[in-house]
Amino acid sequence: MLAPSDADSNQSPPYEDVDLFASDQPLQDAIVGNGAAADGLSVFGRRWGSAAMFERGRLANENPPKLEIFDARGDRRDRVEFHPAYHALMADSVSAGLHASTWQSDAKPASAPAQVARAARFYMAAQVETGHLCPLTMTRAAVAALAVEPALASRFVPKITTRDYDPRFAPWWEKKGITLGMGMTEKQGGTDVRTNTTKAVPAGEGYLVTGQKWFMSAPMCDAFLVLAQAVGGLTCFLMPRFRPDGAVNALHFKRLKDKLGNRSNASSEVEFVEAFAWRVGEEGRGVRTIIQMVQLTRLDCAIASAGLMRMALAQALHNARHRIVFQKKLADQPMMRSVLADIALEVEGATALVMRLCRSFDLAAGDPREAARARLLTPAVKFWVCKRAPALVYEAMECLGGNGYVETSLLPRLYREAPVNAIWEGSGNVMCLDVLRALATEREAAQSVLESLAADTAGLDGAREAASAIEATLGRGDSEAHARAAVERLALLAASAALRASAPANVSGLFARTQLVGPRRVMFGTGDIAASEAVAMLERALPL
Numbered sequence: 001m002l003a004p005s006d007a008d009s010n011q012s013p014p015y016e017d018v019d020l021f022a023s024d025q026p027l028q029d030a031i032v033g034n035g036a037a038a039d040g041l042s043v044f045g046r047r048w049g050s051a052a053m054f055e056r057g058r059l060a061n062e063n064p065p066k067l068e069i070f071d072a073r074g075d076r077r078d079r080v081e082f083h084p085a086y087h088a089l090m091a092d093s094v095s096a097g098l099h100a101s102t103w104q105s106d107a108k109p110a111s112a113p114a115q116v117a118r119a120a121r122f123y124m125a126a127q128v129e130t131g132h133l134c135p136l137t138m139t140r141a142a143v144a145a146l147a148v149e150p151a152l153a154s155r156f157v158p159k160i161t162t163r164d165y166d167p168r169f170a171p172w173w174e175k176k177g178i179t180l181g182m183g184m185t186e187k188q189g190g191t192d193v194r195t196n197t198t199k200a201v202p203a204g205e206g207y208l209v210t211g212q213k214w215f216m217s218a219p220m221c222d223a224f225l226v227l228a229q230a231v232g233g234l235t236c237f238l239m240p241r242f243r244p245d246g247a248v249n250a251l252h253f254k255r256l257k258d259k260l261g262n263r264s265n266a267s268s269e270v271e272f273v274e275a276f277a278w279r280v281g282e283e284g285r286g287v288r289t290i291i292q293m294v295q296l297t298r299l300d301c302a303i304a305s306a307g308l309m310r311m312a313l314a315q316a317l318h319n320a321r322h323r324i325v326f327q328k329k330l331a332d333q334p335m336m337r338s339v340l341a342d343i344a345l346e347v348e349g350a351t352a353l354v355m356r357l358c359r360s361f362d363l364a365a366g367d368p369r370e371a372a373r374a375r376l377l378t379p380a381v382k383f384w385v386c387k388r389a390p391a392l393v394y395e396a397m398e399c400l401g402g403n404g405y406v407e408t409s410l411l412p413r414l415y416r417e418a419p420v421n422a423i424w425e426g427s428g429n430v431m432c433l434d435v436l437r438a439l440a441t442e443r444e445a446a447q448s449v450l451e452s453l454a455a456d457t458a459g460l461d462g463a464r465e466a467a468s469a470i471e472a473t474l475g476r477g478d479s480e481a482h483a484r485a486a487v488e489r490l491a492l493l494a495a496s497a498a499l500r501a502s503a504p505a506n507v508s509g510l511f512a513r514t515q516l517v518g519p520r521r522v523m524f525g526t527g528d529i530a531a532s533e534a535v536a537m538l539e540r541a542l543p544l
C-alpha cells in the first residue's frame, strides 16, 4: 500500500518564506501612524521571514555558546564561542542598524522617526530569534549613558555606529565595529543595585575595579557599563575587554547561566580582579547615569515581546487555516476563531502601544509632553506587554495542538523565551513602582499624560471608567499594594489611545470594549467579539 502523500497528511505547511512586513497590516498601520515610512521594510521582512533565517535561529539556539575559561596550557582565555548561525544573525542585525541606528556618531539622537523605523525591524527580527538581540539592545542603550562623558563618547560611539559586525577578540580600537554590554546585578541584589559591593579605586587615567557580577550577558562584548562603589558612592564605569596598553583586561568569567530560554545568548557570572575601567558620569551618580540606558533597554524588552507574540499569532493562525478537524478548517470553527481573534486583538494592541511609545522617544528631545509620556509609560508598557507574552504564546501553542508542544515547531522556543523580558531590566513589581515614582517625583508632567490619554480615548467604551479607576487607585494612601491593577489599566488605556491613532476605528473600538469594560477576563477567547468582528480581525492579522 502506498504511504499517503504530504498533501493528504492534513499537516500545515511550514510558516516560512513570508514577508514579515507585507503580511502584517497592524504593523504597517502602527509604523505609518507613528511617522515612519514603510520603505525598505518589506526587504527586511522578506529577508527575516526566509526559511534560511528561521534555520539560523534554530541553529543558534540548539548550539548554545560555550565558555572557555582556560586554554590547553592552563592559561586564562575567558572567551565564549558561539555557533556560526549566531554570528550570521548578529551580522545581519548590525548591518540593519538594530544596534545603533537611533544615534548619530556624535552620540546625539538621530532625528525622528529613527526610533519607530528601528523598532519595526527589531520587532520583525524578534519574531525569528531574540537571543542575539540582547547585545544589540545593550549596545544601542549604552550610548545614552556614554553621552554624559563626551571625551569617552567621542572615541567609542563612532565605533558603535558603524554597520560592521566584527566578532574578533581584539582591542576595541582595532575593530571595525564594537558592541557593549552591562553589569549591574550582583549576587546580593539586582533590583536593589545600591547594595553593590564591587569596589573601584582611582588608578592612572581610570579606575581599578574589583568584585563580582551575578548576571552579565553577552560577555563577548567589547566593553561593559558596570556599577561599582567609588569613594563618592555608587558610580558608573566603562570597562573594556582590553586595557589601554593592549593587555587583556581582568574580567574572569566563572560560568555561563543554564537558562530556561534565551539560549543563543550567553549570560555570565564574572569576577573583576582589578579590572581597568573609565568613570562615566560623576562619582556617586551611578544609578542616575545608567538609568538613561535602562529606559531604552526596557523599551526594547516591550518591542521584542510584542514581536514574540506576533510570531506566535502568525504560527497559530497559519496552522488554523490549513488544519482540518471535523471536516472544517480550524480557522472556521467558531470557538477557535474567537480564541485567535482575541489573540490577534491583543497583539495588535501591544504593537500599536510599543510603536506609539517609540514615537514619544523620537519626539522627546523637542517636546516635553512626549518626554513625560515616555517617562511614565515606558515602565507601564514593559509591565503589560512583557507579562502578557508567556500566556499568549502558550495559548497560541495550544492552537497547534500536539505539534505546538514539539520542538520541531517554533512554539517551544517562543514559549521559553517569553518570560525573560518581564524579569530582566526591572521585573513586574519594579515597573509598577517606577510608575508610582514618576507620579510622585514628576507629578504635574505625569498628570498631564493621564489627562491626554483620557482625551485621546474619549468616547471609547470603558475609557472614562478606566481613567477614573487609574486616578483613584494611584491616589490611594496604599497605592503600592494596588499598583499592578492601576498600571495594567494604564497600559490598556494607552493601548486603546495608540490604536485609535493608528488603526481603523473598529479595531480600537473592539479593543476598548473587550479590554477596558468590566472585570478583567482570564482566558483568551472569552472576549465579547462577534463572528463578523473575529473574521475581520483575522483577515487583518494575516492575509489569506
Ligand SMILES: Cc1cc2nc3c(=O)[nH]c(=O)nc-3n(C[C@H](O)[C@H](O)[C@H](O)COP(=O)(O)OP(=O)(O)OC[C@H]3O[C@@H](n4cnc5c(N)ncnc54)[C@H](O)[C@@H]3O)c2cc1C
Binding pocket: 181, 182, 183, 184, 185, 188, 189, 190, 191, 192, 215, 216, 217, 218, 259, 262, 267, 420, 423, 424, 425, 426, 427, 428, 429, 430, 433
Ligand atoms: C537571562 C538573564 C540575563 C540577564 N542579564 C543581565 C545583564 O546583562 N546585566 C545585568 O546587570 N543583569 C542581568 N540580569 C539580571 C536581571 O536584570 C535581574 O535578575 C533582575 O533585575 C531582577 O533582580 P534580582 O534577580 O536580583 O531579583 P530581586 O531584586 O531579588 O527581585 C525578586 C523579585 O522581587 C520583586 N521586587 C523587588 N523589589 C520589590 C519591592 N520593593 N516590592 C515588591 N516587589 C519587589 C521583583 O520585581 C522580582 O520579581 C539578567 C537576568 C536574566 C534572567
